[in-house]
Amino acid sequence: MRFIHTADWHLGKLFGQRHMTEDQAYVLDELLALCADVRPDALVIAGDVYDRAIPPPEAVALFSETLAKLAARNIKALFIAGNHDSAVRLGFGAELLRASGVYPAGTVRAAQPPVVLSDAYGDVYFSLIPYGDPPHVKEAFALESMPSFDAALGVQIAAARAQIPAGARSVAVAHAFVVGGQPSESEHALSVGGSDQVRTENFAAYNYTALGHLHAPQRAGAEHIRYSGSLLKYSFDEARQKKGVELVDIDGAGAVSHAFYPLAPRHDVRIVSGLMTELLSEGFDPLPHDDYICAELLDSDAVLAAHEKLRQIYPNLFSITRPNINMGRLSSNERTYERGQSDFRLFADFFADVTKEEMSPEEERALSRVIDDLEREERAE
Incomplete structure (x- = not known):
């Protein structure tokens, strides 16, 4: 068989x-x-x-x-x-x-x-x-x-x-x-x-x-x-x-x-990493530039119009991460990072961003019950 x-x-x-x-x-x-x-x-x-x-x-x-x-x-x-x-x-x-x-x-x-x-x-x-x-x-x-x-x-x-x-x-x-x-x-x-x-x-x-x-x-x-x-x-x-x-x-x-x-996809999902000058330089990335891209920007200083500059190289740029810089110094656009996270984690991150505090174990359990109930209702429809 x-x-x-x-x-x-x-x-x-x-x-x-x-x-x-x-x-x-x-x-x-x-x-x-x-x-x-x-x-x-x-x-x-x-x-x-x-x-x-x-x-x-x-x-x-x-x-x-x-x-x-x-x-x-x-x-x-x-x-x-x-x-x-x-x-x-x-x-x-x-x-x-x-x-x-x-x-x-x-x-x-x-x-x-x-x-x-x-x-x-x-x-x-x-x-x-x-x-x-x-x-x-x-x-x-x-x-x-x-x-x-x-x-x-x-x-x-x-x-x-x-x-x-x-x-x-x-x-x-x-x-x-x-x-x-x-x-x-x-x-x-x-x-x-x-x-x-x-x-x-x-x-x-x-x-x-x-x-x-x-x-x-x-x-x-x-x-x-x-x-x-x-x-x-x-x-x-x-x-x-x-x-x-x-x-x-x-x-x-x-x-x-x-x-x-x-199986080879129509567009690969990739993370490219480097300084802005490297990412913009010709020949830095030999792989297809129309892949779905998360750019890991290694500059320690703020970079103006980072999304606009990188989209000239990567038309399917999804997000930018900035591991070497204080997030408080960035604009809201530069903080964008779509990671395909679960509903639970997305709400937990939103909660921490708004309240400046992590959810307590009791709040996590309550959120989990709400999400479980909603997904159970969806499956039953």
């Missing part, structure tokens, strides 16, 4: 003030070309298909077109809801889509049947485990008490494993923050204080686990439990990450091999 593991497409993403749909369409064309080359049996998307619960129409159209192109190539498409997706919307028309080889899993259900695909050696069982925060899992499984994130995932996996024959080859598809994973700034925290993290042991029974949520490609405690990473770079702290997909092969005995295939 051969399949491509991908995740965190975030279709409809707004990076800075720029809609990323054209960039996403560009890289999805690359992904479809890769599919034509390696001929997988399936494409597996481990959550966060969209960037928000109500995506813009062009994002929905792009996903629909991509699914149609996969179906035309006889490639099955399996995908789950992530914490950014509306579970109800993503699961719409599931029964009809299955007839075309498209298998969505949106809402958390107590009896979510596996998707069974076959190869020359027999069946492979795919457990599609959509993102479920503790309240949704408690309701779906009629639990008496509120579980932790780890316990909630354990309940979902136990129900999934009960539907897989002993000894059968199996793949888990989940959207979660596994203990020890390396996060990025563009991810929305599932909760505050580490309570959202789950143990890698939850996935021990599967031959391979395709994870989503963390944007950096990485293993999650074991070589066969992996994050593919996001489709594109969505914050400047991801500038040095490689983006792509995992090509996974499972042989008749259940042994797994995998290889990372990078």
